[in-house]
Amino acid sequence: MANQLQKSVTTSPKPGLTKEEQHQVSEDMVGLQLQAERIVYSLTFPMVLKAALELGVIDTIASLEDGMWLSASELAFRLPTKPTNPEAPALLDRMMRLLVSHSILKCRLIETGENDQTRKTERVYAAEPVCKFFLKDSDGSGSLLSLFMLCQNHVVFKALAHLKDVVLEGRDAFESAYGMRVFDYIGSDEQFAELFNRGMTESSTMVMKKVLELY
Structure with missing residues (x-):
């Protein structure tokens, strides 16, 4: 093109x-x-990152010992839910290459095989430092994971599709999409409410811990 x-x-x-x-x-x-x-194509990156987080790609790679790298095939084997799709390693490799281009992961080429006939190059991956902000909040120190997932949620996307109504009619985008204010909707959708509360809590915890460290 x-x-x-x-x-x-x-x-x-x-x-x-x-x-x-x-x-x-x-x-x-x-x-x-x-x-x-x-x-x-700018929407592709957050959607790929969302899928990587849901699959456990980021948690799996970030849990590796220092100096350890994983190929896409090795990663597929280590995921919390093992893929049944035989094309999963190739698809994971494409996803991770995009994450590398946004400095979420890092990549290098290695040679495999014992001789010239079997030797080939393979990409292996490791986590960049920014990954730590997208890990599951297992120790209460905060995370941006839930806030990121909240921002990529279909409920938010539907509201954002009505931004033009704010300009043309002065209407609230969320109300245009759902017929109610955002906090009224949160009270009516238990699953979204849980994600919203977790996103606010975990991100605020991370910020406040840093504030307390500085003061």
Whole structure:
């Protein structure tokens, strides 16, 4: 797709420009188009991170001893719920490569096999320091995990789809989506209420612990 966009730009140079100027304009336009494409697919990253958290990918990798790395196949075997899909390692590898591009995980290539005929390269992964903020709050020190899951919840997404109503009609986005204020909805949806309360509590705990450390 990017190649098609580039072709459409480079085959239509502006008249009156030198070749160097035309080339620079083409490069600038391609850069802008790629930036626009990143915006188009910007929702992919939080959804992939959400899936990784739900699968236990982040907890599993973060629990490794220092210096230990896992391949996608090894990770699939260690997940809390073992995948029955034979393509799971390949899919996990694609997910983790995206997380690497956002500095959630780190990656390196290693060689496997004992000789030239069996030797191949394989990606292995380890956790970046930011992962610690998305681990389950098992010791009461706080976490951003529940708050992140709250922000990616379908209830929130439905409300966000009504942001235009705020501008056009001055209506509350959540009320436009559900016919009631947000706290009234929380009182009517036990599952969402639990997620909301956990998200607020765990994130506040983490912040307040840091405040107390500083003061």
